[in-house]
Amino acid sequence: MTLSVSGLSRTFGGVRAVDEATFSVADGEVHGLIGPNGAGKTTLLNLVSGLLRPTAGKIELDGRRIDGLPPNRVAALGVARTYQNIRLFGGLSAADNVVVGQHLRRRAPFWPRLLFLPSALREERAAQKAAEAGLERVGMRERALTRAHELSYGEQRRVEIARALASQPRLVLLDEPTAGMNPNEAFAVARLVREVAKEGRAVLLIEHNVRLVMELCDRITVLNFGKVIARGTPQEIGKDPAVIAAYLGEGG
Amino acid sequence: MADLFLAYQSLFAFVGINALLALSVYATLCCGQLSLANAGFMALGAYTGALITLRAPSVPFLFVLAAAALVPALVAVPLGLPVLRLRGVFLAIATVGFGEVVRLFFVNWQFTNGAMGLVAIPQRTQLWTIALALAVALFALGRLHGSRTGYALEAIREDETAARTMGIYTTGHKLAMLAAGAALAGLAGGLEAHFTFMVAPNGYGFGRVVEMLVQAVVGGTAAFYGPAVGAAFLTVLPEALREAGARLGLAPGPFRLLLNGAILLAVILYLPNGLVSLPATFRRRARRPA
């Protein structure tokens, strides 16, 4: 699925959090979104996922406009996301979190449940199994029954990714998925992202780990003060003077 | 034994009715919404049932109860659409307002004798009717757990925004649970009206819905049967206390009230997940080294 963002703007009070942003993400592409803190990256993700309405510009999925749609409609079109501050369902187990992620994929009418029909029981078991498989993929199978708020930071991030993938999305939005992870965990996540893209999904990835972004992403968009200051392959971005200037003194 | 049962039949009936009411509040609590409209819904159900029975006595009781459940559920939809957008305490207050408007409506409606209400309603409710209604309600709520909808409701309760980005149509779910709660409250109202022979507006005020909430919370809202446990506990407790108080020679009114308040306080402070969390708490305490 192709994501296309053109002239996208979002203003809060007098502040332009996102300023005429234009870029696109294609099927099977891992697209990095980088920039200093406060550059508008998360705001952009919020716009794409429908949590915010743009004040100008448009967002298109496969040519269809989605700006202004409520988040659940955007999700139904095949968009899934994770959050910078991790928004797992804390009181639910890791497995249950992933089952919730399957919401769009489950077709489970209520009446068979009331009658304890085998089809209903089978469906429930299938959902559980699929959740375990999803957790397996992020290496969290053993912790399936642990309450989400009892997991470590890195573990929570991984479960959140599993939850996002559970709906078989065609566009995955990841907001700093490796924040707080040690290099091994981060590497595993990067490998997973590669696999996901190879499955034909489009991935838009916000990351502060610039080295990881350079190695992982096919293309990169750089934001600063809400504006796109550079776009291109990692090689091009690495040499771009505007990007270097933006990151100077930033610890990147 | 049969005498004991007869003597306490009324108590069991009220346990059942209160359990239904507590479950009606749970219906919205389980998806994170604090709706205090259910006294109003109960009134709508009670009056609907009473009016049908008094005006058209040949209608079978089953249909009367169905109407008592349906009318509030239908009212819940136009109420919910604007009101469910409000967060937390604002939703609670709006629904309290709704409940008061309903009560005041019946106080002023001459067709139903205003504040005097309707009397001489034949006692069509039997203990088994209440038990059956409660069993059905508990069963339905129990089967909800583990279903796609059940997961969605828990997600909404935990983090509504995240739930929406997973494709969950939160407005629809919240509305459905508001209507379900309204139906339960209306059903309970209908059952009670045909058990206590009368309906009067002042039985459906703010105090009533607060009672429902307290019973649900004291029982525990983490499990679908928690509110029923809370209702049983808090319905039986005053009776038990009255016996105890009478034997101790204390003035019944203030003492019972005091103890109710103290017990409620103790539960909310020390047993925040309600009575149903007691076994888990004991297990945890037992595991701790001495």
Place this chain on the structure above:
Amino acid sequence: MGQQVLNGIFLGSIYALFAVGYTLVFGVLDILNLAHQAVFMLAAFVALALVADAHLPLWVALPAAVLAGGLIGIVLERIAFRPLRGRSDSNISGLISSLAMATVFEAIALEIFGPDTSRFPQGTFPDRVVRLGGATASLLQLCIVGISVLLMALLTLLLGRTRLGRQIRAVAESPRAARILGVNVDRAIAFAFFLSSALGGAAGVLFGLAFNSISPDVGRGVELKGLAVIILGGMGSVPGAVMAGFALGLVEVFTVARLGSSFRDVVSFAVLFLVLIARPRGLFGRAAAREA
């Protein structure tokens, strides 16, 4: 017409005084204190007892009852609210906890004073009438308005000009930030409760004098009106509560005059509803009332 305006101002001043304490606690703790009406009731009884049993003059009993209200507020905060701080469900549990305390307070009042309506003894307040233009007002009514306004002005000054007042406002804005800035959050909250309950108590005494009727359940009706006031004024806003209180008093009086007394209470809830649907944050509210 002038008479109705006067009556509206009189009624409104009591609503405003009650609501101000209500909204103050909400602003600071984000919790609806359902025991506020019980403090309202207890303070009225305290004043009654001081006047009727201890034979103290009103001008001693009133401040004493107000002080008693404030102290009850501190106890209330300590027992029912402080242990809940930091809990994730603190809105609901705070609601229920305050409810439990309200029940306890009511039980105490029932035990000491019985369920029947009590009245201030004759001669507690001089029975004089004043003429203003074409309208009449009793001296009592004028004094009640005066005292209410005075107390609300004092509160506003306190919140705006004193160090403790600034600390309370800081905690209302953000408890975490306030703590980092060195504010003793516990003390600020306790003081906010003292103020809130003192004013609520004052409203209770004045109400008891105005309508000459005090009973253990006198607070219930006012509680719901108070909700309408703080919603209209904006949750957490003291000036909002003041203006909304007077507004509601006036609206109520005019509604009764035009439509009859059966509409008296309905108008409060109609206002409540309209505000919540059209502009949930009310006149001056800060809190985001809708979901993100």
